[in-house]
Amino acid sequence: MTQRTPIIAGNWKMHNTITEAAALVTALTKAGNKNHAEIIVAPSYTSLHIVTRLTKDSEIQVAAQDVHWEDKGAFTSAVSPIQAKDAGATLTLIGHSERRSVFGDTDEILNKKVAAAMRHGLKVIFCVGETLQEREAGKTMQVIEGQLKNGLANFTEEQLNGIIIAYEPVWAIGTGKTATPEQAQEVHAAIRAYLAKTYSDKFAQATRILYGGSVKDTNVDEIMAKPDVDGALVGGQSLIAEKFARIINFN
Numbered sequence: 001m002t003q004r005t006p007i008i009a010g011n012w013k014m015h016n017t018i019t020e021a022a023a024l025v026t027a028l029t030k031a032g033n034k035n036h037a038e039i040i041v042a043p044s045y046t047s048l049h050i051v052t053r054l055t056k057d058s059e060i061q062v063a064a065q066d067v068h069w070e071d072k073g074a075f076t077s078a079v080s081p082i083q084a085k086d087a088g089a090t091l092t093l094i095g096h097s098e099r100r101s102v103f104g105d106t107d108e109i110l111n112k113k114v115a116a117a118m119r120h121g122l123k124v125i126f127c128v129g130e131t132l133q134e135r136e137a138g139k140t141m142q143v144i145e146g147q148l149k150n151g152l153a154n155f156t157e158e159q160l161n162g163i164i165i166a167y168e169p170v171w172a173i174g175t176g177k178t179a180t181p182e183q184a185q186e187v188h189a190a191i192r193a194y195l196a197k198t199y200s201d202k203f204a205q206a207t208r209i210l211y212g213g214s215v216k217d218t219n220v221d222e223i224m225a226k227p228d229v230d231g232a233l234v235g236g237q238s239l240i241a242e243k244f245a246r247i248i249n250f251n
């Protein structure tokens with residue numbers, strides 16, 4: 001089996017002023033990294049530049065929370081992949097559930113955003129996940145496979161090489177309700193099986209699949225212990241330096 005480097009990513013969402021972001025990331029540069037994980041933070045656009053500057057000599061990588069699908073143009077308020085890259089991002093989230101549900105990003109839009117990010121060499125963390133209603137109707141994998149199929153449509157395995165998938169059950173995001181390690185493992189294994197079936201076993205074995213949804217310092221160890229969980233995408237607790245440091249240094 002391929003050895004996959006773990007990833008611990010923090011999504012700061014619409015939090016932190018520039019001053020707060022600078023203080024937080026400075027604390028994180030001193031957090032240690034006993035698992036040799038890839039550490040990623042996704043600040044607001046306004047803090048991308050300062051956070052990149054402050055992490056220059058550290059292992060921390062900086063992600064945008066989203067990018068537009070065009071390189072430039074009349075798209076008031078949007079940020080293009082060129083701009084995100086210029087501000088220092090080397091990765092971007094695409095398809096976070098808040099983008100899907102609050103801002104109406106459809107699979108087709110997300111597909112264009114993935115293309116735009118890849119065009120400019122931004123690594124993609126592609127987020128998928130089911131609502132509680134979908135889970136209770138037994139449609140979890142049907143929903144996730146649809147999100148993967150449509151969101152990643154028209155790309156070859158070669159193009160998708162290095163993509164990171166984040167499984168974030170909508171009912172667990174910001175609710176304090178975490179999927180059990182068993183629930184996470186079940187979906188992660190199913191996603192890996194889908195990747196093997198759709199691309200190749202080699203691709204499936206190499207692709208990192210992160211879990212997100214109320215990951216905390218108190219539950220990260222048991223979640224990370226599951227064989228198909230390769231990392232965590234953390235919201236709330238990534239805003240608190242000591243908590244996120246503990247998550248980075250999971251046991």
Ligand code: PGA
Nearest residue numbers: 173174213214234235236
């Ligand atoms: P949460 O958010 O950790 O606050 O549940 C996770 C996410 O939205 O990525």
